[in-house]
Amino acid sequence: MSIIDAAASVFCREGFAGANIDLIAMEAGVSRQTIYNHHRDKEKLFMAVVRDLTERCNAGIFATFASFPDQPRELEADLIGFAVRMNQNCICNRDGRFLRKLIQTEGERYPELFAEWRDQGPGRTWPALAARFARLAHAGHLAVDDPDVAARQFLALANAELQTTFMLGGTPSEDEVLQSATHGVRTFLRAFGKRRSAAAVEKQALLASA
Amino acid sequence: MSIIDAAASVFCREGFAGANIDLIAMEAGVSRQTIYNHHRDKEKLFMAVVRDLTERCNAGIFATFASFPDQPRELEADLIGFAVRMNQNCICNRDGRFLRKLIQTEGERYPELFAEWRDQGPGRTWPALAARFARLAHAGHLAVDDPDVAARQFLALANAELQTTFMLGGTPSEDEVLQSATHGVRTFLRAFGKRRSAAAVEKQALLASA
DNA sequence: GACGAATTAGACAAGACTGTCTAATTTTGT
DNA sequence: ACAAAATTAGACAGTCTTGTCTAATTCGTC
The missing domain is CATH 1.10.10.60 (Homeodomain-like)
Known part of the structure; x- marks a missing residue:
């Protein structure tokens, strides 16, 4: 190591x-x-650790963003898949858990270091995710007015049932992640999904069975 | 002090x-x-602190639950008010911030202590909140299938825009809390609110003006 | 005012940790 | 194979912290 x-x-x-x-x-x-x-010393080592984790997490996040369903086949299933990947590859994995914990425990002690994290991390990833939802809305798959809000609410919903586990630093099981993502995405689509006309549903059913 | x-x-x-x-x-x-x-020693002192914070937070949470809109006049406004009170009195206040941080930083080191917290805190508060939403749904104000999921998603949505601030241990401004709660409740109601008929809306308007 | 209980300041031993230093050893590049 | 660079073990001073002890002082209560 x-x-x-x-x-x-x-x-x-x-x-x-x-x-x-x-x-x-x-x-x-x-x-x-x-x-x-x-x-040089303990503090420098600590800063190097945070920088390294931030970089690796960002890399993971953007890699996962690449799998965002820009042209969804089955919107619900595709978004659930994305939410699960987001959790498994960015939030529940080693780097994600470590970075979250370090920021929570030592964030107040190193303002400038964590200002840097804020700019490089959330400052870059949230707009990128919001842009995906904006595109999805523009393509007619969602009824979203504020993509920034929608992006935040999407992840909040996907993680809604994992909060207690996160608090204690634990790693949710695959099942828990899937459950939370499924419930979260369903609620998200109840709020922002477009009702498909009966004709569209029939057409899709025909296509699926063919 | x-x-x-x-x-x-x-x-x-x-x-x-x-x-x-x-x-x-x-x-x-x-x-x-x-x-x-x-x-007796540092560790005993620490445990006393966690017990005290857990008790005080629970008291605040149940006190706030008492203001849950069981018979809402204006569902959206009432739920936003409840979400704001929940944040201000239980999550953003001193006790809430402190307890969260202690659990996040030292939770893994004291398994039995935090098992106790888990039972006394989330283990008691989540079912209590879920019961409120179940009653609201039963009274016909919401279309909720799983009240436990709805309760978790309600708070997740209400806090969706405060996560980054929480991470760094900061206290969101009143405006931020209101914004997040407003957006969160609107999305919650888009997902779980019952569409009122035009007649019902007119009737309510009449009652309100009377 | 008097007596017992609680509190205080300060010294103290024992242990832990950081960061430096040195001298020996290993690794690397050529 | 050789020289330069990197790594190692270990000792070390200096600092800090915990938890105990003692003797003096303050507080509450009668």
Whole structure:
């Protein structure tokens, strides 16, 4: 395991103050001196960890965005799939859990560092997701007035049933993720989905059975 | 400030490992020895803090539940008001912020303590809120199939726009809370509200003006 | 005012951690 | 194979923290 990975793990478990450099060195399989060679001190190491996690999470998020159903076949199923992927690849995975915890626990102590995270993370990802929903609405698949609000509500709904688990730092099971996403997307579509005419439904049923 | 209050404040700011008993004593305006007299050691003090916060938060939550619009006059406005009160009195206030942070930062370290919190907190409040929505649906004001899901989604929607602020431990402004609640309740009602007939709307308008 | 209980300041031992230093060893590039 | 660079183990000083102890002081109650 790399120094940064080991440090992320220990900082998350023990908090900044409780993290022990010797322990990080042990978990990373290097000597303490090597850590001090690469990163001047504990604080610099911590900042490197947050930067690394932010970058990796962003990469994961944008990769997942690429699978957004811009041209949905089955809107509900496609959005549920997207919500599940979002959860599994960006929110419930190691990097996501670690970054969330570090921001929650140490965010107030490092204002400028987390201002950077805010700009690079949510500041870039929310508009990108909102743009997807705007396109979906423009293509006539959704009745959305404010895409920014819709994007936030989409994820809030998809995660609605996972909050308690997230609180304690746990990882929801695949089933829980699927359940929450399914319920969330259904509610989302009850609010923003376009009622299809009876004719359209019949036509689709015919196409599906053919 | 009482010992427990000062301890809550310091534990939140610094984390368990980083919290300094001398600092807690100073902020509480007592000597360190007095703290050791009342609470055997740092860990016992920490547990007392979590228990106290859980109790106070629960009290606030149930007090706020009492203002749930069981017989709504204006469903949207009433639910927005409830969502705002929930946020201001239970989630954004001192106790709510502190308890959330302590659970997020130290939850994994004290499994049995936080199992207790889970039972006493979410385990009691979620069913209570779900029962309110079930009654509202039964009275014909909502079209809800699963009240538990609806309750979770209601709060998730009401807080959808406050997540980033919560992450960093900040307190959203009154305006932000109102905005988020308004958007959230509107979406909630688009999903679960019953379309009123034109006649019903006219009748209600007449009653209101009378 | 007097007596018992609670509180205080301060010293203290024991332990933990950070960050530095050194000298030896290993790895890397050529 | 050799030289430069990186890594290692271990010791070390300095600082901080917890939890205990003691003796003096204050507080509450009668």
